[in-house]
Amino acid sequence: AQSVTQPDIHITVSEGASLELRCNYSYGATPYLFWYVQSPGQGLQLLLKYFSGDTLVQGIKGFEAEFKRSQSSFNLRKPSVHWSDAAEYFCAVGTLYGGATNKLIFGTGTLLAVQP
Amino acid sequence: GAVVSQHPSWVICKSGTSVKIECRSLDFQATTMFWYRQFPKQSLMLMATSNEGSKATYEQGVEKDKFLINHASLTLSTLTVTSAHPEDSSFYICSALTMTETQYFGPGTRLLVL
Numbered sequence: 001a002q003s004v005t006q007p008d009i010h011i012t013v014s015e016g017a018s019l020e021l022r023c024n025y026s027y028g029a030t031p032y033l034f035w036y037v038q039s040p041g042q043g044l045q046l047l048l049k050y051f052s053g054d055t056l057v058q059g060i061k062g063f064e065a066e067f068k069r070s071q072s073s074f075n076l077r078k079p080s081v082h083w084s085d086a087a088e089y090f091c092a093v094g095t096l097y098g099g100a101t102n103k104l105i106f107g108t109g110t111l112l113a114v115q116p
Numbered sequence: 117g118a119v120v121s122q123h124p125s126w127v128i129c130k131s132g133t134s135v136k137i138e139c140r141s142l143d144f145q146a147t148t149m150f151w152y153r154q155f156p157k158q159s160l161m162l163m164a165t166s167n168e169g170s171k172a173t174y175e176q177g178v179e180k181d182k183f184l185i186n187h188a189s190l191t192l193s194t195l196t197v198t199s200a201h202p203e204d205s206s207f208y209i210c211s212a213l214t215m216t217e218t219q220y221f222g223p224g225t226r227l228l229v230l
Contacts, residue, residue, distance in 0.1 A: 032217065043122070043209050044160075044221040051217070090159065094217065102148060102213050106159045 002027045006107035014115045021076040021110050023091030032094030033074040039087045086114045120212045122222035137195045137225045139210030145190035146212035154207045166193040200229045
């Protein structure tokens with residue numbers, strides 16, 4: 001069965017420090033992978049996605065993620081964190097549904113706190 | 117581009133009443149929309165898939181007579197919580213699927229049933 005694991009429930013980093021959020025997936029075929037961010041009381045905003053091609057993908061707000069098939073991972077990174085990055089981050093894998101890859105399975109999320 | 121709106125953003129209702137939540141794709145057409153439910157400090161739980169012009173597909177354990185979904189146009193899907201009870205209080209989020217197989221999410225609707 002398809003699944004997504006985000007091992008870190010909560011992470012705290014200092015402003016200006018680098019960030020890496022981990023995501024591991026279990027999926028039988030080539031996955032479609034996504035990272036979303038959710039601010040408190042808000043919907044989800046797409047940060048970036050991987051469908052195929054270059055395994056290092058760039059997203060909005062200075063985020064990037066690298067797809068590593070051998071490790072079944074899609075970790076999210078940012079070289080320098082800003083206080084406004086404090087939010088909850090969800091990794092998701094797109095699954096086959098009705099012939100198209102459009103049903104998402106979400107990880108449990110990682111809550112990011114940023115210290116001044 | 118790819119903006120999704122929800123209305124209302126929050127609603128308080130009495131137990132036993134019905135509540136309708138609208139999800140609109142503002143700048144694109146979406147043949148498929150999704151409805152999720154999110155409990156505090158938890159991830160999103162897919163409730164159902166809404167397909168324009170056909171019946172919605174519900175996830176296991178979700179009561180289709182309780183959560184009525186109508187996808188009457190390519191830009192609008194509605195979720196009606198019928199005979200709402202306090203246990204239905206939650207944060208409901210919709211998403212719309214673009215032609216590039218990417219889901220864009222609405223801002224969510226917080227429902228409180230008294």
